[in-house]
Every structure is written in C-alpha cells, then in structure tokens.
Amino acid sequence: MNPMRLVVSALLLLGSGVSAQTVPIPATPAQTSPAQTATGTTAPARSAVEQAALTRGRALMLEFYAVQLGNLWTAFAPDVQEQWGSLAGFQAFREAGVQQYGQEQELVQEQTMTRAGETFYIRSAVFEGAPKQVWALVIGFTGQQVTTFAIGLLQDRSDDEVAGLPHTVE
Numbered sequence: 298m299n300p301m302r303l304v305v306s307a308l309l310l311l312g313s314g315v316s317a318q319t320v321p322i323p324a325t326p327a328q329t330s331p332a333q334t335a336t337g338t339t340a341p342a343r344s345a346v347e348q349a350a351l352t353r354g355r356a357l358m359l360e361f362y363a364v365q366l367g368n369l370w371t372a373f374a375p376d377v378q379e380q381w382g383s384l385a386g387f388q389a390f391r392e393a394g395v396q397q398y399g400q401e402q403e404l405v406q407e408q409t410m411t412r413a414g415e416t417f418y419i420r421s422a423v424f425e426g427a428p429k430q431v432w433a434l435v436i437g438f439t440g441q442q443v444t445t446f447a448i449g450l451l452q453d454r455s456d457d458e459v460a461g462l463p464h465t466v467e
Contacts (some may be wrong), residue, residue, distance in 0.1 A: 346416050347409040354409075354418025354436045357443070361434075362401060364391050372443040379437040380446075393446075398432075399425035415439050421451055 343351065357369050370384050381387035405421040420434045431452040437445025 328412065331450040332365060343409060344411070347411060350409050350418045350436075350438050351407065354420070355407075356438060358418075358420055358434060361391065364388070364395060369443065369446075372441065373446065374439075374442050374444045377443055378444050398427055401425075402428060405431050415444055417445065429453065 327389055347380070347382075357372065360366065360368055366384065366388055370378065370387060378387075381390060401422045402425045403423040406419075406420040407421070407425060410417050410419070415437045415441075418436045421431050423429075423436065430450055431454065433449050433451040434445075435445060435447045435449075436443055
C-alpha cells in the first residue's frame with residue numbers, strides 16, 4: 298500500500314484516543330464556539346491547539362494550492378523535507394498535481410484531530426480533473442513544525458449508486 302494512503306487511512310480510522318472535530322460545510326471562518334456541522338448536530342468547541350491547526354492548516358493549504366511553497370517547505374520537519382528531496386522536487390510534485398488534477402472543485406469536509414502529541418488538519422476535497430474522487434490532504438503539526446504531510450485517495454465515487462448526483466450539503 299502507498300505510504301501516504303496508509304497515513305491518511307490510519308489518521309481517518311484512528312480509535313478512541315483521537316479528538317476529532319468536523320468543520321461546518323461549506324467551511325466558515327475558524328471559530329471557537331460550538332458550530333453546526335453538515336449533519337445539523339452541534340460540534341463542541343475546538344481546543345486552542347486544534348483551532349491553531351485549523352487556521353494554520355487552511356493558510357498553508359491555500360499557499361499549496363497557489364503553488365507558493367516556501368512557507369510550507371520551511372515549516373517541514375527535516376524528515377518531511379527528505380520525502381521530497383528538495384524544494385525543487387516538491388515544486389515539481391505540486392506542478393504535476395495542478396496539471397493532472399486542476400483546481401479544488403468542492404470542499405467535502407475539514408477536520409482537526411490530535412494523536413500522540415501531533416495535531417492534524419485534514420481537508421477532504423474534489424478536484425476538477427478527478428470529479429468522482431475525494432482526496433484527503435493531511436498536515437500534521439508538532440508545535441509550529443509540520444511533521445506530517447500526505448495526500449491520498451479517500452473515496453472513489455464513480456462506483457457509488459448515486460455517483461451521478463451532485464454532492465449537496467444541507
């Protein structure tokens with residue numbers, strides 16, 4: 298199994314030791330008070346650490362989407378940088394992604410969770426070049442440092458019975 302998919306799968310399937318919060322869809326500005334989720338239930342307020350991960354994760358993801366990688370690269374822990382070899386290697390990866398998948402077309406969900414001292418921002422999204430696939434983009438923070446960065450296929454909607462219907466959020 299692809300190591301990034303394994304990381305994403307493990308993060309999304311973690312057990313009871315995880316604190317996970319779902320952000321309302323569509324995403325609203327970060328907030329510390331209870332919020333309505335896509336299912337209409339009220340999510341408890343985030344911890345300060347998870348709120349910071351949400352805010353910083355969103356900002357870094359916007360730069361990643363815009364292929365402005367300097368801040369993200371600088372925030373990477375040395376072992377995360379090693380995954381890409383160099384900033385030029387990371388840049389080439391991102392540019393290939395833009396060509397293959399295009400712009401984010403739909404934000405499906407945002408989550409934060411904390412596990413073993415690392416706080417994660419997870420953004421699930423659909424891109425114009427793969428409209429039936431939901432991708433998970435994961436940024437893990439230990440303090441201010443990015444200690445996990447992964448992108449993996451979360452769901453392939455092409456086999457869903459209702460795949461042809463547009464995704465709607467109430």
